[in-house]
Amino acid sequence: MADVELQGIGKRFGALRALDDVSMTVPDGAFVVLLGPTGAGKTTLLRIVSGLDPADQGRVVIGGHDVSTATPAQRNVAMVFQQYSLYPHLTVRENLEFPLKSPLLRTPVEQIGRKVGEVAEVLQISHKLDNKATDLSGGEMQRVSIGRALVRRPAVYLMDEPLSSLDAKLRSDLRIELKRIQQEMGATFLYVTHDQIEAMTMATHVGVLDQGRLVQFGPPRQIYEDPVSIHAASRLGLPRINILPAGLFGPAPAGARHIGLRPEQIRQGEGGESLVKRVEHLGDQTRLHLTFRDHDLVTVTDTHTKLRPGDMVRIRPEKPLFFDAAGDRIH
Missing domain, CATH: 3.40.50.300 (P-loop containing nucleotide triphosphate hydrolases)
Known part of the structure; x- marks a missing residue:
C-alpha cells in the first residue's frame, strides 16, 4: 500500500x-x-x-x-x-x-x-x-x-x-x-x-x-x-446540528451570529421553557422536536420518555459552539 x-x-x-x-x-x-x-x-x-x-x-x-x-x-x-x-x-x-x-x-x-x-x-x-x-x-x-x-x-x-x-x-x-x-x-x-x-x-x-x-x-x-x-x-451528526441565533439563550461571545447545538448539547429539566411539537421513537433513541422562542430545534431524550406533543420542557445549552456571520467558528 x-x-x-x-x-x-x-x-x-x-x-x-x-x-x-x-x-x-x-x-x-x-x-x-x-x-x-x-x-x-x-x-x-x-x-x-x-x-x-x-x-x-x-x-x-x-x-x-x-x-x-x-x-x-x-x-x-x-x-x-x-x-x-x-x-x-x-x-x-x-x-x-x-x-x-x-x-x-x-x-x-x-x-x-x-x-x-x-x-x-x-x-x-x-x-x-x-x-x-x-x-x-x-x-x-x-x-x-x-x-x-x-x-x-x-x-x-x-x-x-x-x-x-x-x-x-x-x-x-x-x-x-x-x-x-x-x-x-x-x-x-x-x-x-x-x-x-x-x-x-x-x-x-x-x-x-x-x-x-x-x-x-x-x-x-x-x-x-x-x-x-x-x-x-x-456534515456529521444525526440529527443534524441545530443552528440558531447566537443570543437565543443569553449573552454570546463578541462577533458571534450563530449558536450551534448538537442534540446531546441541549440539557433538559432546567432553563427556558420550550414546546414539544413531535416525539419520534426510533428504538435506540427518542428524538424531541421542540419550539423555543419561535425557533425549531431537535434533541434526544430517554427512550422511554413520557413526553407528548403539547407538553412543555425546560432546556438550556451545554458546551455550545459559536460561529460568526460567515459561518466560521469562534473559539
Whole structure:
C-alpha cells in the first residue's frame, strides 16, 4: 500500500471552479472519506487521483512518486465507480478474474481461483459466480464491481459512492466488511460519499469539501466535536446540528451570529421553557422536536420518555459552539 499526497490541486470546467487549491495527505493504510454535498468536488478529486482527469494545477504523489503525468495503469490504483463497471457478456467469475489476467499483474493461474473465491465469499456472491453479469440484480452487480477492485493489491483503492445503490441492510453489512477488509489488508482507501453514517463508521480521516475547497481534514470524531465552520459541523451528526441565533439563550461571545447545538448539547429539566411539537421513537433513541422562542430545534431524550406533543420542557445549552456571520467558528 502507499500514502497519497495532494499538493495544491486545482481544476476548472469552463467558468466553474471545481477544485480550488486542495492539499491533503492520505496516510499509508488509512481509510479516508471525502464528504460533501453534490457538486462539492469529491468525484472530480477522485478522478484526478486515478489519472482519469488531469489537474489544471498541483501534483499527485503516490508512495513518494509524482504521478501527475502518469496514466491510470501506471499509477497502480483500483477504482470502483458509482455505476457498475462490468463486462455484460462475461460471467461473474470471468469479471472477477479479468483484472488478475492483466499483463501488468501477471498473476499465477493457481492464485486466480483462490483470490476470486475469497472475494466472492466476502461479498456474498459465491452462488452467482457462473451467472452472466446481465442476470444479476443492481446490488449484486455493484458487489461484483467492488470485487473487481478487491481481487487486486493496488497501491490505493479509490471508491466513488460504491454502496449508494444497495438496500439498507446490505449497505450496512458491506460497510462492516469493507472496513474489516481494509484493516486486515492494511490497505489505503480514498472513498467518496455524501452519507455521514459511512463517514463516521468507516473513516480514519474525513476530508470535508465545500464548493471545491477542503474546509477541514481530520478524524471524524475531531470534526464532529471541534468543527471549523457551520458547513463542517453540518456534515456529521444525526440529527443534524441545530443552528440558531447566537443570543437565543443569553449573552454570546463578541462577533458571534450563530449558536450551534448538537442534540446531546441541549440539557433538559432546567432553563427556558420550550414546546414539544413531535416525539419520534426510533428504538435506540427518542428524538424531541421542540419550539423555543419561535425557533425549531431537535434533541434526544430517554427512550422511554413520557413526553407528548403539547407538553412543555425546560432546556438550556451545554458546551455550545459559536460561529460568526460567515459561518466560521469562534473559539
